[in-house]
Amino acid sequence: MLASRPPMGFNTWNTFGDKIDENLIHEAADAMVRLGLKDAGYEYLVIDDCWSEYERDPVTDRIVPHHVKFPNGMKAVADYVHSKGLKFGMYSCDGVRTCADYPGSYDHEFLDAKTFAEWGVDYLKYDNCYHPGSADEPTLYRRMGMALRASGREILFSACNWGSSNVWDWIRSTGAHMYRSTGDIFDNAESYRNIARSQMDKLHASAPGCFNDMDMLTVGMYGRGLVGSQGCNSADYRSQFALWCMFSCPLMLGCDIRTMNEETLKLVTNPELIRIDQDAEARPPIFLQGKDETDRIYAFKFLEDGAYALGVFNLSEEDREYRVLFNDTGLAASACKAFQFTDVMTGENIGIHREHLKVQVPAHDCRVFRTELVDFR
Ligand code: GLA
Numbered sequence: 001m002l003a004s005r006p007p008m009g010f011n012t013w014n015t016f017g018d019k020i021d022e023n024l025i026h027e028a029a030d031a032m033v034r035l036g037l038k039d040a041g042y043e044y045l046v047i048d049d050c051w052s053e054y055e056r057d058p059v060t061d062r063i064v065p066h067h068v069k070f071p072n073g074m075k076a077v078a079d080y081v082h083s084k085g086l087k088f089g090m091y092s093c094d095g096v097r098t099c100a101d102y103p104g105s106y107d108h109e110f111l112d113a114k115t116f117a118e119w120g121v122d123y124l125k126y127d128n129c130y131h132p133g134s135a136d137e138p139t140l141y142r143r144m145g146m147a148l149r150a151s152g153r154e155i156l157f158s159a160c161n162w163g164s165s166n167v168w169d170w171i172r173s174t175g176a177h178m179y180r181s182t183g184d185i186f187d188n189a190e191s192y193r194n195i196a197r198s199q200m201d202k203l204h205a206s207a208p209g210c211f212n213d214m215d216m217l218t219v220g221m222y223g224r225g226l227v228g229s230q231g232c233n234s235a236d237y238r239s240q241f242a243l244w245c246m247f248s249c250p251l252m253l254g255c256d257i258r259t260m261n262e263e264t265l266k267l268v269t270n271p272e273l274i275r276i277d278q279d280a281e282a283r284p285p286i287f288l289q290g291k292d293e294t295d296r297i298y299a300f301k302f303l304e305d306g307a308y309a310l311g312v313f314n315l316s317e318e319d320r321e322y323r324v325l326f327n328d329t330g331l332a333a334s335a336c337k338a339f340q341f342t343d344v345m346t347g348e349n350i351g352i353h354r355e356h357l358k359v360q361v362p363a364h365d366c367r368v369f370r371t372e373l374v375d376f377r
Contacts, residue, residue, distance in 0.1 A: 002156050003177035004208050005278045007123070007250045009044030009089065010037070011216045014185070014254025015225030018050035018100060021069040025077050029084045031258045038086060040269040041278065042253065044123045044156070045081050046089030049100040056103050062115050063092070063103050078120035089123030089158070090116055094140040095130030105144065106131055113147035113155070121155055124148060128161040137165040138174065145175030158213065158250075163198075168205035168212075178213045178250050185254075187218035188230040189364060192240040193315055196247065200291045203247060203284035211282070214244060216254035220264030224256065234263055235365035238345070239313050241267055242368045245277035246285050246299045246311045272344035272370060276301065276309045285311070288328045296322065300329050303370075310341070310369045314361040324357045331373070338376035341369040352376065 010028060012020050029045055032038045051074075053064045065074050074090070081088040092112055093104035105112040105126075116124060126144050128137065141159050148155045159176040161167055162183050171179040181202060182195045195214050206212035219241050223231025232240070244251060253268060260268075267273075285299035295316040301309045308329070314320050331337060338354040345368060354376055361367050 001209060002154060003211060005280065006211045006248050006282065007044055007156060007158070007178055008042045008252070008274075008278075009046055009087075009123075010042060010253045010257055011046040011048055011089070011125070013048035014187070014216050014218060014221060014227045015256045017226035020047060020050060022072060022077055026080055027258050029081050029086055032086060033084050035257065035260075035265055036269060037253070037257065038084070040271070041274055042251070044087045044089045044252075046091070046123055046125060046252065047077075048091045048125065049093075049098050049127070050102060051090065052102045054102060056108075061108065061111060063105075063108075063112060074119040074121075082120060087122035088120060089125065089156075090119075090121045091125045091127065092116075093127035093129055094135075094137070094144065094161075095128070096132070097130040099127050099129035104130060106135070106140070109143045109147040110150060113144065113151040116155065117151035117153035121153070123156040123158060125158040125160055128164065137161055137167075138170045141171065141174040141176060149175060160213075168202055172205075172210045176210055178211045180213045180215060182214055185215040185218055185227060186230075187221045187223060187225070187228045187232060189232055189236050192218065192232075192236070192243070196243045196297075199247060200287060200297075206248060206282065206284065208280070208282055211248065211250055213252075214247065214249045216252040217241065217244065217268075218254055219268060220253075220255035220260045225254075227254070233364065235362060237264065238267060239315075239364060239366040242273060242311050242366045243297075243299075243313065245273045246301055246309060246368070248277060248279065248282040248284075251277055270344065273368065276303070276344070276368070276370075280304045285309075286328060288324060296320070298322070298324050306372070308339070308371045309344075310357075310371055311366055312359050312361055312368075313366045314363060317363050319360065319362045321358060321360050324359065326353075326355055326357075336375060336377055337373045339371045340374045341371045344368045344370055
C-alpha cells in the first residue's frame with residue numbers, strides 16, 4: 001500500500017520557487033544521501049511548480065520540460081534521482097494553468113498522468129488554481145486519481161486544495177494519499193501555529209493511506225527563500241517539527257537541504273520524533289485540558305507499541321512552567337499505574353509521575369516525551 005505511513009521527502013517550493021533546474025535536483029539528491037536524510041526516511045525528491053515551458057507542445061499536446069532548466073528532459077532527472085535510491089516527485093494542477101501560471105492538467109489528466117509515468121515519476125503534487133467555476137473539486141481530484149491509476153505506474157497522489165470544499169469529507173474517495181488541508185505556510189511563528197491549530201479538530205480524517213498534509217516544513221529556513229518571511233528561531237523550528245510529528249503529518253522538508261545547519265539536520269533526523277510521526281497506527285492526538293487555549297498545546301498520542309507520546313508546546317512569549325494533568329489521557333487515579341517519561345530531544349529519563357507532570361518550557365519551544373505506563377503502588 002502506498003502511504004501506509006506519512007510520506008517523507010524534500011520539495012523545492014519553499015526555498016527555490018521558480019529557481020529550479022537539473023543541477024539543483026542533482027545536488028538535492030546528493031545531499032539527501034550524503035547527510036543521512038535518506039537513511040532517516042526522507043525518500044521523495046519533489047519538483048514543485050515552474051518546471052515546464054509556458055505552453056504545451058502544439059502537436060502532441062503534452063506538457064514540455066523547460067528547455068533551459070531541464071535541457072535533458074525529466075526522464076533523465078528521474079533516472080538520476082532513482083540512481084541515488086530515492087523516489088521522484090513532480091507537480092501539476094487541476095486547473096487550466098498552475099498557480100504560477102504554467103500549463104495545468106485540466107482536461108488533460110489522462111495524457112499528463114501517462115507522460116509522468118513514462119518519465120518515471122513516483123509522486124504527483126496536484127494543486128488547485130485556475131479551474132473553471134463549473135468544475136467541482138471532488139470530480140477534478142477523482143479524475144487525476146483515476147488517471148494516475150490508469151497510468152501503468154505506481155504514483156503517490158498528493159492532493160493540494162488547501163482545505164477548501166470541506167476536503168476532509170471526500171478526499172479519501174479520490175485515491176489521494178495525502179491532502180493539503182490549509183493555505184500555504186510561511187516562515188514565521190504565526191503561520192505554522194495557525195496551521196497546526198486549524199487542524200486540531202480535523203485529524204480524525206487522517207489515517208494510513210491518506211494523510212492530512214499541513215504543508216512543507218519551513219524548519220531550517222531562517223528567513224531564506226521564497227516563503228521566508230521573517231524566519232523563525234530554533235525553538236520555533238523544534239515546535240513546528242514536533243507538531244507535524246505529533247499530528248502524523250507528511251514530513252516534506254522545504255529548506256535548502258544542501259546547506260542546512262547541524263542543528264536543523266539533527267532535529268529533522270531525530271529518530272524518536274520520526275518514530276512518533278511514522279507510527280503505523282497514526283492516531284490523532286488527544287488535546288489535554290482542552291484545545292482552545294491560545295498560548296499552549298498539550299498533545300497526547302497513543303502509539304502502536306503500547307507506549308504514548310506527550311508534546312507540551314509553549315506558544316507564549318515567555319518561558320513557562322506547566323502542570324500537565326493526566327486525567328484526560330485515560331489514566332484513572334485508582335489504576336495503580338503511572339507514566340515513566342523520556343525526553344525525546346535529550347534522551348533523558350525524567351522519572352515516574354502519577355497524576356501530573358510539571359515541566360518547564362522556554363518561550364516558543366516544546367518538550368516532547370515518550371512515555372510508558374508502569375506499576376505504581
Ligand atoms: C500553491 C501551493 C504551494 C505551491 C504553489 C506553486 O500556492 O499551495 O504549495 O505549490 O502553489 O505555485
